Amino acid sequence: MSPIAIPTKRLDRLAIGLSGLCLVHCLATSVLLAVLASAGSALGAPWIHEVGLILAMAMGMIALGKGIFEHGYTMPSAVGGLGLGVMAGALTLPHNGTEAVFTMLGVGILALGHRLNHIAGE
Template identity: 70%
Template sequence: MLFDDIRNGAVDRLAIGLSGLCLVHCVASAIFVAVLASAGGLLLHPMIHEVGLMFAIALGIVALGRGILDHGFMMPSAVGGLGLGVMAGSLQLPEGGLGTVYTVLGVSILALGHDLNRRARS
């Protein structure tokens, strides 16, 4: 059952959805912090980003790795890995500003990798 869901692209769709939630979180946090600076500490806590990156890496390994086994194309995994790398690198930048820009860029690249993986299965 689980392997059927993985083969049918369900994990890629889940990962794309998680990328979208991350994107909304990053943009909403930046706007929210600009409006209510006192609440920004909770939303921009480093632990949220570290745990989110852990989930993104785990889903990437399962979905993109399984994609290589199913369809044999490395490009989706390479694009997804680049996105994960950009996301991981953004953790080293200060919150807000450039850190948010790199996080959004990394999430977008990762979502593209999952979309390419999903399309390669069809």
């Protein structure tokens, strides 16, 4: 089954779940950094954030893009795009806690965009 054949509502639910996993990852990494420096540094590796952003961007392009064609509203995609931009910008910040805060903010905005997309499709 191609990604295009998956209903937009299902893609939005998957994307919201991915956002939740990202949020849990950020919180767990922050706690682990405070408790176990070696485990925290493994979970805080830059490639994990880059892969996560790539997954979020792919899911966003598919789900939010399909939503525009299905229901005609562009606001969910604009909100989701803002969240992705905040997440991408967070990758450029130092790993002193600032990156995690802005990543979580971007994840929340992206999840809101997917939620708006889900509501618009009803």
